Amino acid sequence: MVDFGGWEMPQQYTSIRDEHFAVRQAAGLFDVSHMGRFRVAGASSRQFLQGLVTNDIAPLVHGQAQYNLMCNEEGGIIDDLVVYCGSEGFFVVVNASNRERDLSWFREHAPADVEVEDRTFELALIAFQGPRAQELLPCDGLDAIPYFGFGHGDVAGIHALISRTGYTGEDGFELFIDSDRVGDVWDAILAGGKKAGVLPAGLGARDATRLEAALRLWGNDMDESVNPYEAGLGWTVKLGKGDFIGRDVLQKVKADGARRQLVGLKMQPGDIGRHGAAVSTQGKSVGVITSGTHSFFLGYPIALAMVEARSFQVGDRAVVEVRGREAPAEVVKLPFYRGSARSLSEKKESRHG
Amino acid sequence: MADRRYTKTHEWVTVDGKHATIGITDFAQSQLGDVVFLELPSAGRKVAARETFGVIESVKAASDLYSPVAGKISEVNEKLASKPELINSDPYGEGWILKLELAGDLPADLLDEAAYKKVAEASSH
Structure with missing residues (x-):
């Protein structure tokens, strides 16, 4: 077990090599419950988030998720996060190591009618990733969920919020499940996928697969001294959407070149x-x-x-x-x-x- | 089977007369994770006790290898060049690293199994 943002997590369950191949050839199951999860609700929550993140969340409708960066006034990357548009307000998933920093940044900037609630400890988050993830996940109706979309369903008979997102470069799902039920879902996915080569996968396989897919890791590839254009994430910055924190500096970086x-x-x-x-x-x-x-x-x-x-x-x-x-x-x-x-x-x- | 002795830096050594075999411990391989490469010296080189003789590279980190004893290297495990994973699968057997011809007495600070176990337990917390 290694310490990762204050959470005890396995580097590997069996072998990094085997787990890595499982993700690339069948599917691997990751416990990513360490990721921070906030609920953002209130009348002006969309407008509030729009002013914090770089991507344009105005067109998001219920059931859509979006990759985003959150920058400081100097255009440095505070964190990368996924914003989920729910039926009543938003849900955001942030890096474990930044959870407390992000939470205070959100609350510092939130207007009186917006509530930011930390839900990290009530909901578990597991990721099932691989070319055969859809086929091997015990759940119906997955075809209706597009890339970066989410819906609700029963996985192995237990209610889950199912999102077609991930951090491996493979097709797959991230499942938000009540903490006290997640163990049963975990066991059912592994038992059902055993013959196909499904393995539980640890931080080692997660780092190898995300790096092969060139997905940036906050704290390694970017931090507050790096701007989105330097990180090669300029596609997440929508300068024309209206004001947001860091916009003035980022506009200049874009004009001058990173x-x-x-x-x-x-x-x-x-x-x-x-x-x-x-x-x-x-x-x-x-x-x-x-x-x-x-x-x-x-x-x-x-x-x-x-x-x-x-x-x-x-x-x-x-x-x-x-x-x-x-x-x-x-x-x-x-x-x-x-x-x-x-x-x-x-x-x-x-x-x- | 000769007694296995250990170092605080997680190497092991077995001695048979003037011949010693060394490797890294099961605890060390489990902490390193999958080994991907070893940088090792050639046979004929002399090493002192506690001298760095090579580097072991795992997916997690590169770590120095220290010789538990003094002597002249008589053989290097050539299999590790193409199968470094032998260190993970069989650290006390096929994953041995060097054979040495001993020079002088064994260092007094080598640990027995019980003493090493305490060192490993202390470093896993």
């Missing part, structure tokens, strides 16, 4: 670029590794690096400090691996043939 960029690196077996390791090119230091691991699935180590803008193009060579020596790396396109996750533009694309 000073740093996040790039993907492929490395040689045995060379793992660890968080903070120096990245250089032609003898000049240009940045640092933000996340790195060995990908059992791809068969080589991968890393994300925050480097000076325009220092690299895809295909370029880079040098990374590994155990005090210089290790070669190649700049590659992100994501490192594209899993079975449906895309938001899926419908639009299929309409055009």
Whole structure:
């Protein structure tokens, strides 16, 4: 067990390698109950959230979720979060390590008619992720839930809020279930999926799969010293939606161009670029590794690096400090691996043939 | 089977006459998680007791390896180059790391199983 944002969580249940393959080839079951969950309710809750987050939540209707960033006045990323639009108000899911900071930020900015309630300890959250997740989840009607959509249903006979979201690059679901019933659902999913190769998956497999999918981890790949454009998340910033915290600075960053960029690196077996390791090119230091691991699935180590803008193009060579020596790396396109996750533009694309 | 002795840095050693075999403990492999790579010296190199002789890299972190005893390396487990996971699956058997020809006496601070167990328990909290 390791400490993760104050929660005791398993790095692995059996083996990181086996759990990683289960997620990529069948499905893996993660306990992500450590994520912070807030309910935001009240007459002006939409307007309030719109002023806190970077994406445009105005068009969200009941049953839709959206990936968002929350920035400080300087445009630095306080956290990344998913905003769920419910029938009465909103629900947000934030990083465990930021829960208390986020909660006070929300409450500090909330007008009198908006109530922000921490529901983290009443609802458990589990994630079932993999190319066979829909087939193997004991629940009917899942086809009606689009990517980044959610609905209600019974999973193994127990009521759940079911969201087609995740952090692995695979298709799959995140299930919000009453804490005192979640154990039964967990056991039923594992028992039913055993023959197909379903495994419980720990933090190690979660980090490897999210990194292959190039999903950013707050605290590693971004923090309050990094703006969304540097993190490669400019697509979540809707400058035209009206005022929100950080907008003025972000408008200027967009106009001037970001000073740093996040790039993907492929490395040689045995060379793992660890968080903070120096990245250089032609003898000049240009940045640092933000996340790195060995990908059992791809068969080589991968890393994300925050480097000076325009220092690299895809295909370029880079040098990374590994155990005090210089290790070669190649700049590659992100994501490192594209899993079975449906895309938001899926419908639009299929309409055009 | 010779007695296995341990270090506070989670290596083990077994001694048979002048020959020693060393590896890392089951507790160490469970803390490291899946091992992906080992950087090891070549046979013929001399090491002192508690000297760093290599690096073990797991998905979680890179850690130094320390020799529990002094001696000259006679053999390196070549299988670990292609199957580093042997460290996880069989740390006291197929996952051995080095064989040494002992030089001098065994260090006095090597731990027996009961004493090592206490060290491991203390570091898991």
